Amino acid sequence: MGIWHMARIGFIGLGVMGREMALNLARAGHAVTGHDAVPGVAAGLAEQGITPARDLAHAAEGAEFVILMLPDTPQVEAVLTGPEGLLPRLRPEQMVIDMSTISPVATRSMGEALAARGVAMLDAPVSGGAAGAKGARLSIMVGGEAAAFARAKPVLEAMGTKVVHVGEIGNGQTVKLCNQLVCAINIQAMCEAVALARASGLDPAVAREVLMGGSANSWMLENLGPMVLAKDASAGFRIDLKLKDLRLANDLAFQKGVPLPGTALVTSLYLEARAHGEGSNGNQALFRVYDRMTAQGG
Amino acid sequence: MGIWHMARIGFIGLGVMGREMALNLARAGHAVTGHDAVPGVAAGLAEQGITPARDLAHAAEGAEFVILMLPDTPQVEAVLTGPEGLLPRLRPEQMVIDMSTISPVATRSMGEALAARGVAMLDAPVSGGAAGAKGARLSIMVGGEAAAFARAKPVLEAMGTKVVHVGEIGNGQTVKLCNQLVCAINIQAMCEAVALARASGLDPAVAREVLMGGSANSWMLENLGPMVLAKDASAGFRIDLKLKDLRLANDLAFQKGVPLPGTALVTSLYLEARAHGEGSNGNQALFRVYDRMTAQGG
Amino acid sequence: MGIWHMARIGFIGLGVMGREMALNLARAGHAVTGHDAVPGVAAGLAEQGITPARDLAHAAEGAEFVILMLPDTPQVEAVLTGPEGLLPRLRPEQMVIDMSTISPVATRSMGEALAARGVAMLDAPVSGGAAGAKGARLSIMVGGEAAAFARAKPVLEAMGTKVVHVGEIGNGQTVKLCNQLVCAINIQAMCEAVALARASGLDPAVAREVLMGGSANSWMLENLGPMVLAKDASAGFRIDLKLKDLRLANDLAFQKGVPLPGTALVTSLYLEARAHGEGSNGNQALFRVYDRMTAQGG
């Protein structure tokens, strides 16, 4: 699709994920100016080829692509459409790519506000975690105009191996949330089976083997099943991030008027996990909720 | 393990599944005497090599293996330990193999009652449906003593391709129920994602493609996903059978003291489906529950 | 309605509730023959005016009313329609009153079996607990023919103050189960409010006061609210009995094809309570489930 060229990129949000993504862009030969709300973070990446920005405006100035990797909706809104945001400074030849996981509804609003100024926006949330970010092996789900997608694709491919266009602006976020709710519920299914097997005197490892051979199989059963059986709660994809995404999914369901009782229920169970200090454990640690509910040592 | 020999088999329960399984045993060279509670059913299989039994006792008489394939726990109890049941007639050289899907707790009770008379029992529920039964491609999950399993294995292999020993008596049923609850919840996860995608303006086929490529993937998404997208409710594994299994899973959870809120919830949703006349549709027709809940045509 | 006369009564089931009820019948002047599956129990009540029965048949022999107060459906079935049951001995001038809480569906089956022999049956489950039984202040919900109800009413009034005819056979059980599921869910509502208030820094006692003054008020908030606030888990109506009733309600919902997701969910939470050894605590101890789920000391 797009032909590679060296691009000027402003990268805003240099946290655990963002810094690795920015570094991959720099390694790919792009000119990356970086900014983070935490002072000193951008400067710390200077030796690795990121030009530290004095401020938000500096990061965006003259950049063909302004890429955001921020914690949640309010931070993205602040950077783009807030009172101190970039909106009045952006120009039609620039494009905003928001790679954060945030509200699809807010994404669409911001997309409209930018479009009104002639600025294209893509939402491009990722999956694959810190390891995927570091290894440039992220999956990137992109919403927005086809032409904008085509223009951005070579840049995105410097950060991930699977870059998929999923329709109009906001759809990237929606597909990400669909992904997250399915992951959560599939984990819950596995945990219920393991809890029932254990309480019934059936070796859960045997149960898993059998289930993997048939219609109950899932990526979760295959990949996180061994951790569940070993009672290994370590991250992986952290429970507090999972909860953030589940909150966004519940909010979207509410705004679109879709009853999602399964998503609502599993969110409650993840809240139980967080209440027990498991926020930084991996999302398979839902098994500990079931351990606690069945009064098994956990 | 076991060496093949021609066995005398009494087969009780010649319904949609049972008749195919009995015929496969006959085709494999075993001497099968068949019985069904519905008069004439056994006689109708005579030309295909099943000897019709006059009554229950006749079916069991002289059989090395007495195999049951019946609708639910009460029928199995009636045949084995009920007032008119086989228990007093069974002899230590005989073995009972219950291939029905029933209560693991009742299974254990019956296993003990038979063991007290020196009769071995295996529980060996199957998955794979009518097609698997016909094609001798069932998965068979077997609980009971290892020696009994070894003796029965060649017989079971005439009916299925995957014959797995999963531990003591009752475990076959338990693993089957674990399988069923995971299937149900994984379907629910898929349906919630599809409902949310649709309501948000995202093509659910695109969502499925993306989800299949990552940690949200499942056998259900791969295999029943296309039916869900095409709004195809046809069976497949019927909702009323799914409900029967979910009831058994809920009962087992109750008896073992395991809270399974996800299983309880999805059971409610399948009840909604049955209330709308979907009992003979396939279990992926849960998507119609979500269509109804979101007031989409369904 | 009915005019009082001294009646001959066979009373089967002399547990915590049954013995008090039988004693009240004796105190009211009826001739009570008692039987319990546990040897010696009936004999122990002889000095208080209960004639101990040699066996089940003896208890029923010549009794105008055969009253049952048993733990669950299987025990009632064993006494009435099981292989050793009373069914063949009962005569049209006799009436069976089952005051146990059991399955409405099984109740109807037994009612039909008895009716086929010309024997009237009422189902008459009670509420009010051990204290109500002792003080003859039970609420009694009676299903069955109006004429049978009229005949039995004076006898029932020796055990309770509120004796209500709720329609045909089985309806007594149904209304009891409706009562129990509403109680459970109303308790859950209270516990969720208390948990949310506490976590938000609002004194739950203040919240209760406000809620009692408006549309959130309930018997539970008024009567068990103080125990919840004081973290008093003592019985009261025991959790294991509540769970038995909730299981019956879920079973009835399943059999009638009614999705009751709220009942299914609260049953899961009560299972959590039982798993933590709270079976003999009062049903308001559901608050401890929420304490545990929020990692509050519990």
Add this chain to the structure above:
Amino acid sequence: MGIWHMARIGFIGLGVMGREMALNLARAGHAVTGHDAVPGVAAGLAEQGITPARDLAHAAEGAEFVILMLPDTPQVEAVLTGPEGLLPRLRPEQMVIDMSTISPVATRSMGEALAARGVAMLDAPVSGGAAGAKGARLSIMVGGEAAAFARAKPVLEAMGTKVVHVGEIGNGQTVKLCNQLVCAINIQAMCEAVALARASGLDPAVAREVLMGGSANSWMLENLGPMVLAKDASAGFRIDLKLKDLRLANDLAFQKGVPLPGTALVTSLYLEARAHGEGSNGNQALFRVYDRMTAQGG
């Protein structure tokens, strides 16, 4: 507590509720300047004694009490702390009373921002609906400093009959949300009982009578039960307002880390109602969700 005096009041938000509350303040002798985001609304109340404000600033200017009655959190934030908000204009002798139902967490943030400028704030959400607003019979749950409450009480008493101080700022909102979740779940309990009764052949009116006499009783059963039995879905407290409050309750639970599975579930069911066009029906219309789930005409 406080002694009555004629106060100057700025009233912001003159919708269905707000206009009645403002009029009651005017009738009580206070000098009320009114403002609404919809042009002309304030002017329309001029003949009834409300001085229309030119703009937000005008409404607040010189007012002892600035009262807000707005749809949701963003509107309150816009009026108080947003870029065009009143915050920089407010002075220590002024007090803000927010009578909207909004987020307790956002309320606390705004309370702190105002306190930093020496301005006292109360949150004072109401219950009692349009009729209560009109008749000055609202219940008003007030959070904030005791001294501020004492000062505001006479003003609040012009709008409601029950004015309760429930602790610090934000607690008014929290107790309101506790109230709303209990109301929703108690309605659900009633609807499940009615659905089960109906499907089981028990007259739900009889069931209600029995339940009202015992531990299953609730304000909802007493007051909205007749509407449920008559299949009367009319408002009353509207489902879309209920959903707004349930969303706030779920958000608060999320922020405070409290798993509220019952609240989450009933929210899903109310979403089903809204999806079926019931948003402007009364909140007892949850019974129609159960009618639909059981395939009863609804």
